Amino acid sequence: MSQLEENQIIAFLRLFNSHNVKFMAIVILLLFILQCGGCQNISHPPNVIVAKNGSGNYNTIMAAVFASLNNSIAQYYIQIRQGIYEEYVQIDSWKTSIVFIGEGMDKTIILGNKSYGGGIGTYNIATVGVDGKGFMAQDIAFRNMAGAANFQAVALRASAEFTTFYRCQFDDFQDTIYTHYDKQFYRECIILGTIDFICGDATAIFQSCLIEIRKPLKGQYIAITAQ
Structure with a gap:
């Protein structure tokens, strides 16, 4: 820099x-x-390991999140090994100081497909929703694969202060990252979308990030940000 x-x-x-x-x-x-x-890299030894093949402490990310202490000041490190995790991850407000460490944005992938077109409100369609203060993530892909025809389909909703994302990928079409509230920092991330794909009312900093516009459906417009 x-x-x-x-x-x-x-x-x-x-x-x-x-x-x-x-x-x-x-x-x-x-x-x-x-x-x-x-x-x-974040080099702190993990508190727990998530692995789909059973080689870790847990097979799902949410199981590891549930096992963390509530309202913790100390950071809780969750290593997420290579794999596609088809689950919806919710970091509640009492699950503070959680750190996700993946094995690369092309290797550790959290995948969902909820959408506004599927009859769900924007706030509740995120593949990963963060309400816990001090959340951090590194080397992970957050994806919502509902498709462009389903309108809003959030990959990440961040609603907590001091959230940080490093070398992460956010993949969707409309409303990819919902920077809902508070203060957030993104560095060396890849963000893909078509319509309003960085949206919300947060104070967010994006440093050295790649923002890539995907081809929209016929009749759709392109807009990177929205509030």
Whole structure:
């Protein structure tokens, strides 16, 4: 990251009011950690391992989430091994400081297909919904494969403060990432979609991310962001 980029990030963060000082400090610290010697992985030993083949502590991500402590200040590291996890993951507000560590955005994939076209409201269609403060994810793909014809189909809904995503992929058509609320940081992520695919009322920073527009259906328009 160049000095100019760093200065731009810091200048943007200074626009936050005084209640956001803690988030500002966390983001700057994260940027410092990531740029030292190139971007580094989260290397903390996992508390539990999720593996579809039975080689870990749990076969599903939600089982590992349920096993974590409630309202924890200490981070709880969940390693998610290679595989396609067809499940809906909900990080409730009392499940705080959870960290997901995958094996690569092309290897560890969380997959769902709920959609507005299927008769479900936008808030409840996310493949992964985050309400727990301090959530982090690295090297994971979040996908909603409902398809463009089903209107809104959220891959990630983030509604908690201090959420961070590093080297993650978000794949959908409409409303891919629902940055619903609070303060969020995304670095070196890939985001794919067609209509309003980064949407919501959160204060979110996207640094060194690839935003890729997919081909919409005939008659549909293209818009990257919406509030």
